[in-house]
Amino acid sequence: MKLISQPGPKTDFSMLLLFTIVVLTMPIWLAPIGAGYPDLVQKFAIYGLFATGFNILFGLTGYLSFGHAAFLGVGSYTAVWSFKLLGMNPVPAVLLAIVTSAIFALLIGYISLRRTGIYFSILTLAFAQMCYQLAYSVLTPITNGETGLRVLQSDPRILDGVITSQTEDGGPLITNFFGIDMTKTWETNIFGIDVQLNAGFYFCAFFLILGSYIAMRIFRSPFGMMLRGVKTNQNRMNYTGVNTRPYTLAAFVISGAYAGLAGALLCVTDPLAGAERMFWTASGEVVLMVILGGAGTLMGPMLGAGIIKYFENILSAFNKSTLEGMLGFLPENMLDGTISVLSLFVGEGWHLTLGLLFMVVVIFLPGGLVEGAKSILLKLTGGGSKKSASAQAAE
Helix, strand or coil, X not given: CCCCCCCCHHHHHHHHHHHHHHHHCHHHHXXXXXXXXXXXXXXXXXXXXXXXXXXXXXXXXXXXXXXXXXXXXXXXXXXXXXXXXXXXXXXXXXHHHHHHHHHHHHHHHHHHCCCCHHHHHHHHHHHHHHHHHHHHHHCHHHHCHHHXXXXXXXXXCCCECCCECCCCCCCCCCCEECCEECCCEEEEEECCEEEEEEHHHHHHHHHHHHHHHHHHHHHHCHHHHHHHHHHHHHHHHHHCCCCCHHHHHHHHHHHHHHHHHHHHHHCCCCCEECHHHHCHHHHHHHHHHHHHHCCCCCCHHHHHHXXXXXXXXXXXXXXXXXXXXXXXXXXXXXXXXXXXXXXXXXXXXHHHHHHHHHHHHHHHCCCHHHHHHHHHHHHHHCHHHHHHHHHHHHC
């Protein structure tokens, strides 16, 4: 019996270095496909972090949560309240959001993890919807209801002027990282490509890289191996005397903290928090991201998040005029029919394209895009047949 060895420290360092370069250069290599503008690359970083945290729970332990949007919302509300009370520096907001969402996840996880399987999923969904309703209607003094919570000129912001430079009117309403405006964008030309470099993106990218490194260490650690054991056969582990609940609760809390951090980062360039971030569709979206990219893989969830956010922002902007410009080379007798069909899959109907993509991945690449790419590569290089032959010899 041959044990599968974990990658060594040098391999992990090389992976992290390559990943860091890829993330920091996103505005450059995404520009040719129309995805290099600041708002979209920020979403890639933020939702990649959200999916990475969810993958620690779902990918390692197999616990499928339908309520992670609750922590995304809690992180957003905490960040905006930090801006209102303390100041527009995003560092206190991020730290408070992580702590608050972790405590919130501890309370929900302590109750929800008393059940497994579909019952756990329904419990988390119920908690998330309760949080949505509380934020939308009951806790309006704290959340400002359907209008959303935002920073006002009249807010105290007691640390502004101490750790954050004031603007001329005495009330900066945009986040300011020790004098650096988080909405500031520099336009430049790199290798003949017009690039927009944004301070807010690099702030989010730092946390994406840090969060990915922490996730990598969890995957490689004995704690991560215990979580994999829970996913493989939790009952068998319980029968051997291992109390698995502290491990699953810790994974739930860590995952919730990641979601809270992502919620806070959403407020870095737009200090606004709304109840819609807690709605069940936001929880379902992160599930799609992880499954699409590959649950249980390190880079898969971030890939899935990037694809979904790209479709959401690019395909949803398409309309009939855009299609006419792209398909103008077609004969007139074909143009109208082609545009009528394609218009169903873009614009407001972009979810149909996402649904088709998800169906293709689930049917033909059940392990997600990353695992599917690995298996295809093995088949092309002959690795699959060698593996099969060695497996038969072992038997």
